[in-house]
Amino acid sequence: MAVQSVGAISDEPVLSAEELAARLRGVGKERYHHQHPFHLMMHEGKLSRGQMQAWALNRYYYQSRIPIKDAIILSRSEDPDFRRAWRKRVVDHDGDSIQEGGIERWIRLAEATGLDRERVMRCDEVLPAVRYAVDAYLDLVKDRTFLEAVASSLTELFSRDLIALRMDRLRQHYPWLSSGLDYFTARLHQAPEDARFALQYVTEHAHTRAEQELAIAALRAKCDILWAQLDAIHFAYVQPGWPPPGAFRMES
């Protein structure tokens, strides 16, 4: 229900691979959450420990849904090559016998903020608005075309720079968090690998201009989903600061 009409543009000429990549990168410039005021405050060292806890606890719900999202995409592909490549993402987040996954690493970040592991994993203090946004992501990869589902993952094109900056600033402003940064260390190389594969897939499989526009719209929708999570967190815990009934409350 969130898809904008792209019918009018279908008669326009097909974009070259370079033009399509430029349009996708333009979406990131305009809408990726690196510009969100909550992240700007985080990177300036202006957030309290309670606010960092609220972020870690809420974002855990997103992290916990990532392998589910990727399993949905896996389940929709009939191409073993694609599935093999995509499977890596599930392993990256869920871990294997050799190394722990991103979800466990995120829990350790949350623990470094001072939160109890079980409390985070219960997810019963997650802001409803964060939950809706994350669930909208699952709906997107379930209900839209396969191309759009893949394209929605392309926020990884933009994440490396944000993560590198964040690691630097977290060490600087929140030294008590330093033991919890393994999640980001791993994502520094995982995300660009994943983004390369997905970008190539989208470039090769968006044959018409209409399909290209759908892919761009899916990336925009994903940016909205990330942005809306930070809106909800900022609103409840920074300013004006009223978490809805039942949500995590910061200690005063």
Next chain:
Amino acid sequence: MAVQSVGAISDEPVLSAEELAARLRGVGKERYHHQHPFHLMMHEGKLSRGQMQAWALNRYYYQSRIPIKDAIILSRSEDPDFRRAWRKRVVDHDGDSIQEGGIERWIRLAEATGLDRERVMRCDEVLPAVRYAVDAYLDLVKDRTFLEAVASSLTELFSRDLIALRMDRLRQHYPWLSSGLDYFTARLHQAPEDARFALQYVTEHAHTRAEQELAIAALRAKCDILWAQLDAIHFAYVQPGWPPPGAFRMES
């Protein structure tokens, strides 16, 4: 994914009809959006015309989904008596050959704020977070048990008082809106009728304590959905005031 565990409570004794009704009313007291700061400001006359526009435009998305929600519930019932009673809700919102429905009346409210009808109906400036919350409501009535789907409508138990107060305050503080209040006039009697029917259904069909707790949790979830919409509107248009990229912007 938002359902809280009610397993632990299943061994408790079944509530009487009066006890169940009291628990349901308790949910309203604690979580219904009559207490939301955006509504409090509205009723004190503190909102600007632009903020009232943002409210009318965003809430239109909710209004437009109500008959879809009710049609989903209709589609899940195998009882013609139930369906006949519930069908009234679809008619109330969509209208018939004799009278216009609630959606048309809401559009006229939005027009009274100074917005163009087509702009409202396009829904392309709706806040993503409002969209997610409303879509979560559709998911709830699709995916949870039929009893929970019906119970989620019980916010109508609480709406009459809020609407009566609102009509009084809108006339007092926003006289330029007076031509747009037909929606609320109709809901003054529609909502209590609907609530009586739904409350009776829930009381008669929640046979076990576990089912009663699920019904209560569904009403709580619906309150969260209404509250989250106002959170998003307040955050984007009142304080601190940054609508996400692409959303409705107030004229400065």
